[in-house]
Amino acid sequence: MAYEPRSPIAIQISGENSPLLFTNKRFSQLSDTFADVNGWNDQDHEPEPDATQELKTLLKLVYPVVVTTALEFLPGFTCIILAGHIKSPHTQQYVDAATLSTMFMNITGFSVGFGLTSALDTLCSQAYGAKRFGKIGLYFQAGLLIILTCLGPVFLLNWYSEQFLLHMGQDPEVSRLAQTFSRWMLPGMPFVFLYELVRKVLQAQNIMKPLVGIAVVGNVVNIVTGYWLTYHTSMGFEGIALSRSLGNMVLPLLLIPYFCHHPHHLTQWWSGWHLQQAAGQVGLFLRLGVPGMLMMTMEWWAFELLTLMAGVLPNAVVAVSAHAVQVNVNNLIYMVFAGLAVASNIRVGNCLGANAPKQAKLACTVALTLTLAISSTFSVMLYVMRGEIPSLFLNDRESIERAASVLAVWAPLEVLDGLNAVVQGVFRGAGKQKVAATVNAVAYYVFGIPVAAVLGFYCVLGVEGLWLGFGFGIFVAASLQFYLLFKRWTWVELADDAQERTAE
Structure with a gap:
């Protein structure tokens, strides 16, 4: 991880370096001053960009994200592997249930939360570029309000997922097990969404390094607790889902020691709770977040439809196997x-x-x-x-x-x-x-x-x-x-x- 996070912008006041940790109004005033001094508000005076330097900057951002994405992909594989090694005559049902539960939660839960938080991809990155750091904190709080509102319907859908799965023609026993699996995974969902909000904020500021380490620790917690709960306690199959929840819970909690060690990465954009002002940003957030959610869900649903179609092709076993490889x-x-x-x-x-x-x-x-x-x-x-x-x-x-x-x-x-x-x-x-x-x-x-x-x-x-x-x-x-x-x-x-x- 060679990429170094940005330090907070500071100005000279009375001979001292004072970070910009004041009110939103103060942020805006200072931001406008910087913009005028550097010519950022005048497009005619924008210097010609350097392609080589841009490539270097892009590569510094790319590889931490690729590593983090790969690490965040592992918990799903871990669930299937743990379920597949349970010594039971119902092992195949456990694997099917874990897969079905994950699919249903992706479509009805994670795609909703991750899609809505994609508004921060625009808002935070542009606010950071404009040096309006106070806006980033308001956007974060607006996102938090929206996610909290969505949690109720998402929880209800997944708590009673068995009925929906039965209406989709799934096996009754597998549907029952999938519902149980989902219920044990639900406690970790709010933590994932909170972490996603903070992650978007940090990424917009080009801060990538801590996210890789947090993803590593989250996977370690998931694997270790999953192995212990599944094979060495009476929980068995349910222990897989609980370990997934525990792995998700540690993600935002691990940000606490990081921010304690690097307080400027928090105080640069966080100036306290301003929920009334944040509520005023909800409309803007939704104008970007709802289409962002649709972008994600449409692509996910299209893949699911492709899988369903592969399952009804002639010689379906071979077709599904080939489809799964692809x-x-x-x-x-x-x-x-x-x-x-x-x-x-x-x-x-x-x-x-x-x-x-x-x-x-x-x-x-x-x-x-x-x-x-x-x-x-x-x-x-x-x-x-x-x-x-x-x-x-x-x-x-x-x-x-x-x-x-x-x-x-x-x-x-x-x-x-x-x-x-x-x-x-x-x-x-x-x-x-x-x-x-x-x-x-x-x-x-x-x-x-x-x-x-x-x-x-x-x-x-x-x-x-x-x-x-x-x-x-x-x-x-x-x-x-x-x-x-x-x-x-x-x-x-x-x-x-x-x-x-x-x-x-």
Whole structure:
């Protein structure tokens, strides 16, 4: 972890360094002063940006996010592994229940919370770029108010998830076990959402290092307590879910010693509770958060629909096996794209907030160029290794051959998947979640899923057809977003929007 967090901005007052830890009004006054001195409010005097320096800055942001994303992906695998090694005649039901519970909680809970908090991707990154640090604290409190409001419905849906799963045609015993699993996981959900809010705030300020360490400790707690509760106590299957909750609970708690050791990383943006002022930011937060939630849920639901369609194809066992290999490989690669998306979101948001449209455009261009190079490399690797990769997951020869065929079909589309992920990060940095959500709705549900169904069933292309159709949906999404970003809007307009947004 070579990236060093930013120190608080300080000014000379009476010969002393005084950090900007005052009221929001004081923040705004000082921010405006800095902006005028440095020429940030005058786009005509913005210096020409340096592409090499921008690439270095982007890379410093990318790799901590990729590592953190990979670590946050592990708890789901841990649950399945622990369930699969329980010595019981019901082991398969435990695995199915853990998988089903995780899927239902992702769709009805985590996608809602994570989607809503994506408003901070725009608000905090732009406020930091504009040096309006007091705004960051208000946005955080507004997000906290919204998340607390959403917790009730989310808890009810998952507490009584058995009935919903039964209506979806799931096995009664598996549905009952999934509900029990969800109930033990629910106590950790508020802690995850609180951590997500703080994480967004820190990422917007280019502070990445502590997040990696916290993710490591969270996984250690999850694995150690999971092993002990599952195999050495009477809890068994339920212990897996409780350990997941405990792992989630420690995430925000670990921020306490970090902030105690680095108090300026907290006091730079936190000046106490201002709930009345924060409530005034709820409307702005929701205008970005609700479309952000729709962006996420639409993509997640599209993947779930693809899985359901694979399950009703002819020779479903082979089709689902091949589909599962593709999903796992795609998820592993997507961690890199997710890191690039977050980095581009931060850089574009910071630059637009600083009223530097040229730098924002360069940040976008560098991020997309880097993504093109990385995704092209992955594409070639997938095609060349299409025969070997499935063997890491499967033993059946027919399933391996089918999975290899799917990888060959998907390999060139990996480039589009990467570019689409990163351009959506740019949209979040620019505050265009509503447009991106609309694009996703059209791309996935007007083009992607229908074309996948036609190719998979009518054209009898099977699981290869499903992924080819899904790739067409991604092509539509990426094409529309590239058109809007480079033809429909100007970076000066986006910078002006950011100035208006941070002034609200």
